[in-house]
Amino acid sequence: MKFSPLLSELISALTCLPGVGNKSAQRMAFHLLERNRQGALALSTVLHNAMEHIRHCQRCRTFTEDPLCEICRHPERADSGLLCIVESPQDVMAIEQTLTFKGTYFVLMGHLSPIDGIGPDDIGLGELEQRLREEAISEVILATNPTVEGEATAHYIAQLCSRHNIEASRIAHGVPVGGELEYIDGNTLTHAFSGRRRL
Amino acid sequence: MKFSPLLSELISALTCLPGVGNKSAQRMAFHLLERNRQGALALSTVLHNAMEHIRHCQRCRTFTEDPLCEICRHPERADSGLLCIVESPQDVMAIEQTLTFKGTYFVLMGHLSPIDGIGPDDIGLGELEQRLREEAISEVILATNPTVEGEATAHYIAQLCSRHNIEASRIAHGVPVGGELEYIDGNTLTHAFSGRRRL
Ligand SMILES: [Zn+2]
Ligand SMILES: [Zn+2]
Numbered sequence: 001m002k003f004s005p006l007l008s009e010l011i012s013a014l015t016c017l018p019g020v021g022n023k024s025a026q027r028m029a030f031h032l033l034e035r036n037r038q039g040a041l042a043l044s045t046v047l048h049n050a051m052e053h054i055r056h057c058q059r060c061r062t063f064t065e066d067p068l069c070e071i072c073r074h075p076e077r078a079d080s081g082l083l084c085i086v087e088s089p090q091d092v093m094a095i096e097q098t099l100t101f102k103g104t105y106f107v108l109m110g111h112l113s114p115i116d117g118i119g120p121d122d123i124g125l126g127e128l129e130q131r132l133r134e135e136a137i138s139e140v141i142l143a144t145n146p147t148v149e150g151e152a153t154a155h156y157i158a159q160l161c162s163r164h165n166i167e168a169s170r171i172a173h174g175v176p177v178g179g180e181l182e183y184i185d186g187n188t189l190t191h192a193f194s195g196r197r198r199l
Numbered sequence: 200m201k202f203s204p205l206l207s208e209l210i211s212a213l214t215c216l217p218g219v220g221n222k223s224a225q226r227m228a229f230h231l232l233e234r235n236r237q238g239a240l241a242l243s244t245v246l247h248n249a250m251e252h253i254r255h256c257q258r259c260r261t262f263t264e265d266p267l268c269e270i271c272r273h274p275e276r277a278d279s280g281l282l283c284i285v286e287s288p289q290d291v292m293a294i295e296q297t298l299t300f301k302g303t304y305f306v307l308m309g310h311l312s313p314i315d316g317i318g319p320d321d322i323g324l325g326e327l328e329q330r331l332r333e334e335a336i337s338e339v340i341l342a343t344n345p346t347v348e349g350e351a352t353a354h355y356i357a358q359l360c361s362r363h364n365i366e367a368s369r370i371a372h373g374v375p376v377g378g379e380l381e382y383i384d385g386n387t388l389t390h391a392f393s394g395r396r397r398l
Contacts, residue, residue, distance in 0.1 A: 002292075003262070003288070004253070004265065005264070006249050007262055009249070010253075016235055017230075018226060027218075028216050031217040032250070036215055040246050042212055044243045044250070046208050048240060051231070051240050065205045066203065
């Protein structure tokens with residue numbers, strides 16, 4: 001004996017969510033059926049609309065239902081001449097929350113990873129080069145993650161920039177503000193030393 | 200700056216799932232948009248169908264899209280005279296997997312909990328009494344959880360049964376098969392001693 005066909009289907013469909021196995025999917029299905037059918041119906045509708053309408057911004061590749069995202073539509077940002085390269089839309093969000101950057105972004109939606117077969121075309125570097133050619137960009141700020149792949153990707157894009165005679169910079173890595181030296185990993189400390197600045 | 204309106208809506212709708220906060224909801228939304236739009240569309244459809252069509256079995260109260268669930272439709276099970284009371288549909292599933300029980304069920308969808316305002320009507324005891332009156336039931340097996348509320352609920356239903364002159368039994372609690380005594384909690388050991396049987 002199993003759950004009813006429709007209930008089994010629901011449990012199985014819920015496992016398409018990342019980190020949700022059969023047991024959690026069961027718990028979710030029962031929770032929604034018992035306590036939040038309205039919420040589940042609303043989720044069903046939004047899920048459909050989002051999958052049908054959210055595409056990539058034609059300029060920066062972040063997720064948006066409009067041809068251009070809110071940041072790319074902003075005239076002063078486009079005129080700033082600053083272009084920040086990040087790996088994901090969440091990174092855009094993190095940087096925006098600091099209120100320190102007023103330029104535009106290019107979202108790679110990943111990083112170079114030859115082992116996984118992810119090459120320059122998969123992270124939109126053709127579109128990036130087009131922007132380097134067509135826009136008046138004075139500086140490209142490389143804000144990919146401080147991982148092996150993030151560093152390699154930053155390095156690769158820096159070379160692209162130099163071919164277009166555009167200055168490229170890398171965000172600083174070092175001891176986080178408020179961090180205590182004894183708890184910082186060695187790799188970060190090495191970065192902190194090699195990136196030291198004269199006071 | 201925030202995520203696009205539709206993306207924000209998706210993230211917020213995903214938090215209706217139990218155990219999913221804003222951060223996990225973001226991760227889920229990006230995962231579906233980047234890697235599994237087909238799965239998300241399928242989930243949207245099933246979610247809608249399930250919420251619209253899954254109701255409670257008219258006889259045992261478990262979740263089903265049919266008027267009667269598969270077990271209640273089974274003629275030999277209805278004729279067995281055995282009725283097992285459980286708290287949830289998952290409990291039915293666990294018992295069914297043992298292949299030891301061939302009667303029917305009554306699913307309380309909870310347990311008595313005066314503190315939370317959950318009384319006899321909320322766990323369907325009116326419908327249960329109707330079954331006790333109308334069906335030829337020889338024994339009610341109380342398989343509620345071995346918690347304070349589960350025990351209180353079992354006790355309450357046992358009194359109902361005695362008023363209808365139907366035998367009620369409680370499933371045995373004790374040391375799990377394969378369990379080592381030194382790792383068993385005291386409460387379980389107490390149950391194991393008081394429930395001992397002559398060999
Ligand atoms: Zn954009
Ligand atoms: Zn049933």
